[in-house]
Amino acid sequence: MKEKLEAIKASALNEIKNSSTSAELEAVRVKYLGKKGELTLILRGMGALSAEERPVIGKVANEVREAIEAALTESVTAIKNKERDEKLKNDVIDISLPGKKNILGKRHPLDAALESMKEIFISMGFTIEEGPEVESDYYNFEALNIPKNHPARSEQDTFYINDNVVLRTQTSPVQIRVMEKNAPPIKMISPGKVFRSDAVDATHSPIFYQMEGLVIDKGITFADLKGTLEIFAKKMFGDKVKTKFRPHHFPFTEPSAEMDASCFVCGGEGCSVCKGSGWIELLGCGMVHPEVLRKGGIDPEIYSGFAFGFGVDRMVMMKYGLDDIRLLYESDMRFLNQF
Numbered sequence: 434m435k436e437k438l439e440a441i442k443a444s445a446l447n448e449i450k451n452s453s454t455s456a457e458l459e460a461v462r463v464k465y466l467g468k469k470g471e472l473t474l475i476l477r478g479m480g481a482l483s484a485e486e487r488p489v490i491g492k493v494a495n496e497v498r499e500a501i502e503a504a505l506t507e508s509v510t511a512i513k514n515k516e517r518d519e520k521l522k523n524d525v526i527d528i529s530l531p532g533k534k535n536i537l538g539k540r541h542p543l544d545a546a547l548e549s550m551k552e553i554f555i556s557m558g559f560t561i562e563e564g565p566e567v568e569s570d571y572y573n574f575e576a577l578n579i580p581k582n583h584p585a586r587s588e589q590d591t592f593y594i595n596d597n598v599v600l601r602t603q604t605s606p607v608q609i610r611v612m613e614k615n616a617p618p619i620k621m622i623s624p625g626k627v628f629r630s631d632a633v634d635a636t637h638s639p640i641f642y643q644m645e646g647l648v649i650d651k652g653i654t655f656a657d658l659k660g661t662l663e664i665f666a667k668k669m670f671g672d673k674v675k676t677k678f679r680p681h682h683f684p685f686t687e688p689s690a691e692m693d694a695s696c697f698v699c700g701g702e703g704c705s706v707c708k709g710s711g712w713i714e715l716l717g718c719g720m721v722h723p724e725v726l727r728k729g730g731i732d733p734e735i736y737s738g739f740a741f742g743f744g745v746d747r748m749v750m751m752k753y754g755l756d757d758i759r760l761l762y763e764s765d766m767r768f769l770n771q772f
């Protein structure tokens with residue numbers, strides 16, 4: 434029995450030595466150590482040996498198994514390394530081939546402009562508020578001093594969901610929602626989408642962006658409004674920009690104004706962008722109407738405030754000299770790649 438084991442060991446080690454591939458080694462392993470392998474069968478037959486023989490033969494059998502396993506492991510590693518080296522040697526990389534270009538995504542100009550506008554107001558201590566795009570007639574019109582049949586309603590062609598629900602035509606309703614929930618001081622902006630049933634052309638889109646602003650505290654005056662909006666214009670269009678205020682009318686402010694900025698293309702000389710006037714209309718603003726404060730639950734005898742609102746798309750168009758609002762919504766990569 435002992436001789437038989439030694440013979441198995443010798444032939445196994447020999448076969449291992451003569452194997453040159455992983456597959457050949459695996460075949461050797463199966464032949465000797467597999468379920469029906471030569472050594473396995475002997476180990477299984479140990480029960481038939483006498484009590485004296487069993488430990489002696491058992492010891493030898495174990496040594497043989499260990500020796501075969503060790504030789505196998507060593508050869509497997511060596512052959513794997515050799516096979517890997519050969520594969521690497523044949524894997525030629527042509528470093529002169531052109532690389533693959535990764536195309537990076539970019540911010541949409543509208544989104545980038547919104548972001549920088551928000552940054553400007555955040556730096557002045559404004560918070561950012563949001564309101565629903567599907568809005569009740571009450572918040573969109575009524576509470577802002579625009580009752581049914583008010584002529585201002587016809588200026589904002591409205592998408593009605595039903596008699597009392599609309600797609601908001603302006604971001605101004607957020608003013609009321611914020612006043613209802615917060616006691617002054619209030620200092621917020623609210624950017625977002627608004628909707629008007631306008632036919633699409635170079636200057637009209639049924640969806641566009643507005644940014645609303647509202648500041649309420651004790652003793653807020655028109656001087657605060659002017660100072661804040663002048664700083665905004667300078668940060669947005671550069672330090673050289675001049676601003677002026679023209680009287681205007683909005684139902685939710687009294688007095689109301691429109692702010693113009695000196696044309697940042699020609700610097701005020703007059704060009705095609707400012708249509709020769711040297712000025713560009715930037716935004717609407719005014720002191721919050723006492724009736725609107727009351728609707729928001731704020732006592733106009735104690736508090737005053739100012740509000741403003743502007744079209745974000747319009748500002749982006751002016752900033753980049755775009756003459757067609759549709760460019761901002763058509764996702765034409767030839768256009769967007771220029772930013």
Ligand code: DAH
Binds near residue numbers: 604716717
């Ligand atoms: N909501 C106005 C519009 O859509 C813009 C506006 C004007 C907002 C004056 C204001 C404001 O808050 O004070 O035309």
